[in-house]
Amino acid sequence: MKKTLAAILLFVAWSAQATMVKPMSVEELTSEASAVIEGQAVETWSSWNAVHSRIYTFTRVRVSKTLKGTPADTVVVKQLGGSADGYTQHVSGVRAMQTGEDALLFLRPSEAHDGTMVVVGLMQGHFRYSRDTKAGSTIVNNGVLGAEELQSNSRQVQPYRGSALTLAQLEARVKKAASRE
Secondary structure, eight states, X not given: OHHHHHXXXXXXXHHTTSEEEOXXXXXXXXXXXXXXXXXXXXXXXXXXXXXXXXXXXXXXXXXXXXXXXXXXXXXXXXXEOEEETTEEEOOTTOOOOOTTOEEEEEEEEOTTOXXXXXXXXXXXXXXXXXXXXXXXXXXXXXXXXXXXXXXXXXXXXEEOOOOEEEHHHHHHHHHHHHHTO
8 A cells, every 4th residue: 555655646746747755754764674774875876777768876885884684785775867878867855875975774675676775765764964063963864855745634745854863863763663573
């Protein structure tokens, strides 16, 4: 049911040139992910799919910490969109990783069964790091411009702002949710 709803929302969003997401809690992201990792992007490249209808961006991520699952020392994350052969495909709600970027990622195997992983819930499963020098902590956020969320209780659509937490708070919630599985 969840996959069908997600597919319908993705199709509607794709055809409307916008991306709409149903907000997922950290606990839902953890449940849907086969791996939750912290790591750094060490290499990024883009290429066409076999029939030249979509461009995908691939990012090799060096795993520094595993919160769920047993991934290898490096994983390749596959995301829709990117630039190849002079063409660019942009997908709102997909957050491209930059080489050197540190992130906490909620991942599952790609449906293409090609050894790559995909981010759960589009950008919702991609928490970027920022340093709070005053507090001496690391803040993580999964918000991105260009995406909208559907409020389940009111059925209203609004910009998706994401969730801002300290890294320690996010790690604790993931570990607690993973321990319940």
